[in-house]
Amino acid sequence: MKKLLLALGALLMIVVAAGLAFALYRMHESRNVRGSSTEEFVTTETSPELSAEKKVLWPMFGFDPARRRAPDGMRLRPPFRTRWFVRARELVEFPPAIAYGRLYFANRSGVVFSVDTSEPRVHWRFRAGRCAAASPAVSHDLVYMAFLNRPPCNTPRPGLDGEVIALNAKTGRVRWRRRIGPSESPPLVVNRTVYVGDWNGKVYALAAPTGRVRWTASVGGEVKDGAAFSNGRVYVGSYDSHVYAFDARSGRRLWRASAQQRLGQQGRFYSTPAVAYGRVYIGGTDGKVYSYGATTGKLRWSHGTGHYVYASPAVWRRRILIGSYDGDFYCLDAATGDVRWRFKSNGRISGSAIVLAGVVYFSTLSGRTYALDAASGKLLWSYRRGSYAAVVSDGKHLFLAGYARVYSLTER
16 A cells, blocks of 8 residues: 555656646746847838829828838828718727718628718718628729628627628728628738638638639638738738748748647737737737748747737837737837836726827727837827727828727827
8 A cells, every 4th residue: 555655656746847848848838939130031121012102191001001001101290180980870880981071880790881081971881780890902093801700799609700891982882892701801902813721710801892702712810900911921820839931922831830839828919910020910819919031930039918918919110019918019129029118007008009200109998099209218298099009000190999999180
C-alpha cells in the first residue's frame, strides 16, 4: 500500500510539473514579440489605389482599399461645433460613406439612408428587412451594402442567410442582390470587384456591375471583418484565429497566419486589417495588436493591451493608432510595435480611429469622441457624442455617428 501511495504521489508530481511546464511554455508563446525595421518593412511603397471618381469623397470603411484610415489632403482642425443632426432611430455602429453630395449609412435594423451633406434632408431610405452591422461602399453610382440575417438581430440560429445588395446611389433602387451567409463585412470595392466575407467562413469576389460571383474562398471560421487590398492581394481575418491572404484575381490562398498560442482561448479576428509598409496590421480578441509580413504572413511583431482589440488600426507616418477594450488608446511604432504614447479614455474602445490633418479621432462606448495630436497623444478636443464609429469627412465638415444619430460638425 505504501509503495502504491508513493507511486501515485510521484505520478501526481509529474503531472503537476508537466502542467506547469505547459503553462510556462504557453506564456512564453504568448509574449510580446518586438519587430525590426529591416524585416519586411518597406517605407518606399506607393500609395494605395484610390477611387478616380472626383465626387466619391469617402468611398468605403477605412477610406481606401488598404484600409489605412488616414486620407491626405484634409485640413480640418478642432475645435468643432454641431451644425445639425439626423435621426436614424436605431444604432448606427459604422460610419458613413460620402459621395455625390450625400452620406450613405445603415442602422441596426437594416435601413440604409441617403442624407444630404449640406442639410439634414433624407433623399431616400431602403429597408432591407435584415439586420445590419457594417458601412456601405460607393463606386460608379452604386451603393454596396452587406446584410445579416432577418430579425431578431444578434440571435444566431441554424440556417441563417444574408445578402449583398447594390443600390442606385441617386434613387435607392435595387440594381442587384446576391444571397450569401449573414455578413457584417463592410464591402471592399476595387477594380470593379466587390469583396465581402460571411459567417459561413467564405470570402466572395463579386462583379461590381452585376453581382456575378467571380470566385469564392473558404476559411476555417466566421468572417466578421472587412477585407483589405494591396498589391493584388486581399487580406482578411477570421474567427478561426487566422489571418489569410488571397490572390485578388483568382482567390488562390497565398498564406495563412495564426494568432499566438496562449493559455485559454486563442485570439480571434474581428478587426479589419490595414496594409502598409509591406505589413498587415490587425487587432485580436486576445488583446493583442499584430503585424504580419504582407508577402510571407510571418509574424513580425505583437503587442498586448489589457483587453479585446475589436478596433481596426489607423496607419499614419510609421505609427499604428488603435484603441482597446481596456479603455486605452495606443500609438505603436509600425516597424517594432513599441509604444510611442498611450492615452487613457473614459471608457471601452470598440470602434476604429481616423487620422485627419495629423489629428486622430476615436469614440468610446461611454459616449465621448476624442481628438488627439497623432504625433504626441496630447488631447486637443473632445465631444460628448459618439459610441462606436469615429468621424469621416468630405474635406469641409466632419460627420460623426453618435449611436442613433449622425451629426454634422464644422470648425468653430
